[in-house]
Amino acid sequence: MGDILEFFEQMGFMNMTLQQGIMLLLSFFLLFLAIKKQYEPLLLLPIAFGMLLTNLPGAGMYHSELWTAFLDANSPAYHSYGTIMREGGLLDILYIGVKAGVYPCLIFMGVGAMTDFGPLIANPKSLLLGAAAQLGIFLTFLAANSMGFTEAQAGSIGIIGGADGPTSIFLTSKLAPELLGPIAIAAYSYMALVPVIQPPIMRALTTKKERAIKMSQLRPVSKTEKIIFPIAITTIVALILPDAAPLIGCLMLGNLAKECGVVDRLSKTMQNELMNIVVIFLGLTVGATATASSFLDWSTIKIMVMGVVAFGCGTAGGILLAKLMNLFSKEKINPLIGSAGVSAVPMAARVSQQVGQEENPSNFLLMHAMGPNVAGVIGSAVAAGILLTMLG
Amino acid sequence: MMTPLVINWSHVWMVTGLGFCMVILLLVVLIFILKLLGAVVSNAVKAPKAAEPKAISAPAAQTAPASVKASADDDLAAIAMALHLYFNGVHDVEPTEIHIKRVERSGWNSKLYGMNNLHR
Numbered sequence: 001m002g003d004i005l006e007f008f009e010q011m012g013f014m015n016m017t018l019q020q021g022i023m024l025l026l027s028f029f030l031l032f033l034a035i036k037k038q039y040e041p042l043l044l045l046p047i048a049f050g051m052l053l054t055n056l057p058g059a060g061m062y063h064s065e066l067w068t069a070f071l072d073a074n075s076p077a078y079h080s081y082g083t084i085m086r087e088g089g090l091l092d093i094l095y096i097g098v099k100a101g102v103y104p105c106l107i108f109m110g111v112g113a114m115t116d117f118g119p120l121i122a123n124p125k126s127l128l129l130g131a132a133a134q135l136g137i138f139l140t141f142l143a144a145n146s147m148g149f150t151e152a153q154a155g156s157i158g159i160i161g162g163a164d165g166p167t168s169i170f171l172t173s174k175l176a177p178e179l180l181g182p183i184a185i186a187a188y189s190y191m192a193l194v195p196v197i198q199p200p201i202m203r204a205l206t207t208k209k210e211r212a213i214k215m216s217q218l219r220p221v222s223k224t225e226k227i228i229f230p231i232a233i234t235t236i237v238a239l240i241l242p243d244a245a246p247l248i249g250c251l252m253l254g255n256l257a258k259e260c261g262v263v264d265r266l267s268k269t270m271q272n273e274l275m276n277i278v279v280i281f282l283g284l285t286v287g288a289t290a291t292a293s294s295f296l297d298w299s300t301i302k303i304m305v306m307g308v309v310a311f312g313c314g315t316a317g318g319i320l321l322a323k324l325m326n327l328f329s330k331e332k333i334n335p336l337i338g339s340a341g342v343s344a345v346p347m348a349a350r351v352s353q354q355v356g357q358e359e360n361p362s363n364f365l366l367m368h369a370m371g372p373n374v375a376g377v378i379g380s381a382v383a384a385g386i387l388l389t390m391l392g
Numbered sequence: 393m394m395t396p397l398v399i400n401w402s403h404v405w406m407v408t409g410l411g412f413c414m415v416i417l418l419l420v421v422l423i424f425i426l427k428l429l430g431a432v433v434s435n436a437v438k439a440p441k442a443a444e445p446k447a448i449s450a451p452a453a454q455t456a457p458a459s460v461k462a463s464a465d466d467d468l469a470a471i472a473m474a475l476h477l478y479f480n481g482v483h484d485v486e487p488t489e490i491h492i493k494r495v496e497r498s499g500w501n502s503k504l505y506g507m508n509n510l511h512r
Binding site: 130141155233240 | 400408
């Protein structure tokens with residue numbers, strides 16, 4: 001009889017708290033969105049399942065207390081990966097890749113191997129639009145400070161405005177690991193919602209005439225330029241801003257493997273197998289950080305609200321700079337491509353194309369928008385490096 | 393999660409202003425480098441082309457551009473025709489629905505007739 005009672009006492013049902021129940025329901029909802037609605041399913045599905053696993057009482061797959069001790073300078077387990085390996089569960093061990101900043105860099109390698117920087121090389125001015133779209137990061141940093149977050153936390157919240165999941169995770173894991181769950185979920189949610197968030201801002205800030213501007217065709221880019229580009233960018237950015245080197249270096253390594261044409265096997269591995277494996281690990285472990293105690297908090301709601309503000313400001317920054325550039329340049333730029341400066345690749349560029357075609361069906365902005373779009377990836381990685389240097 | 397703290401606003405403003413300016417500045421540097429790269433590479437590509445006419449004999453130099461021009465004209469004509477057909481609705485209107493025709497079973501298409509026990 002005693003054994004039966006003990007068995008019942010050990011059941012997860014008996015130990016579940018109300019908060020854990022809410023988190024389980026939330027994970028079911030996210031799984032529904034991923035499977036039924038297909039909102040970024042490649043990321044949302046592992047994130048939601050990680051959230052489910054971590055909130056199962058008694059399963060012991062992820063221990064937030066171990067990671068709290070890991071960050072506590074007074075604890076014997078301070079910065080001790082050995083303790084994590086010895087006492088942690090499966091998700092704790094996989095989480096080491098996030099903590100050490102490995103997964104975001106590997107994902108950037110895959111992103112680089114899948115990205116064509118040709119439109120950016122053909123029109124280098126796109127980099128300015130990519131830079132202007134980082135305005136959201138810094139304005140949100142300011143706002144988050146005024147709402148009571150520490151500077152490091154505010155920097156991590158601001159980076160949501162870069163619309164770049166791996167960069168958000170990379171910076172947050174360094175500056176404010178306690179906010180990793182809410183920030184990662186906010187970043188990926190808003191990336192999925194780009195087609196909903198951006199168009200109203202784009203229409204509000206531009207006139208019909210501006211949206212109908214046709215841009216001249218981009219010049220062809222030679223293979224030599226495409227090969228020199230990643231080497232030059234890595235060298236220069238890493239020399240100016242060493243903290244951005246891991247992200248930019250991996251992005252450009254992937255791109256060089258793609259463009260040089262002599263390591264097709266490596267390039268394909270980066271694009272497919274490596275990318276997919278890391279996405280599974282990253283999604284699961286980021287979802288695992290969304291424990292009831294850390295997620296069901298007012299600060300999570302504040303982060304979600306500020307994430308939208310960051311995203312909106314970034315979109316507006318790119319559009320307004322494109323309008324400003326039109327005042328000074330002979331060749332007109334369609335301001336809609338400025339919104340693609342937030343780096344959600346290629347979703348933001350597609351949105352520019354769609355909104356442009358609503359005004360003028362014969363206008364093809366996609367390739368023009370890809371320039372600021374990939375510039376946004378570089379810009380957000382640079383912004384993360386700057387925040388890490390100043391706040392880390 | 394949040395800790396009450398005194399905000400060092402001068403530092404916050406400094407990070408905001410300086411950070412954003414540094415992003416802009418770094419990317420402006422990259423613009424110049426990309427322009428320089430474009431100029432250097434295009435010059436390197438143009439240089440051997442300038443030497444080409446000397447190597448080609450006079451009759452070849454006269455005939456080659458004519459054939460190239462003819463094929464370019466053909467391409468332009470084909471593109472113009474395709475655009476004309478598309479934008480003026482001259483092209484056949486395709487039904488955008490796919491119908492799967494129900495195939496009646498007979499001895500000729502029945503799967504049962506194609507199955508045997510030989511391959512294991």
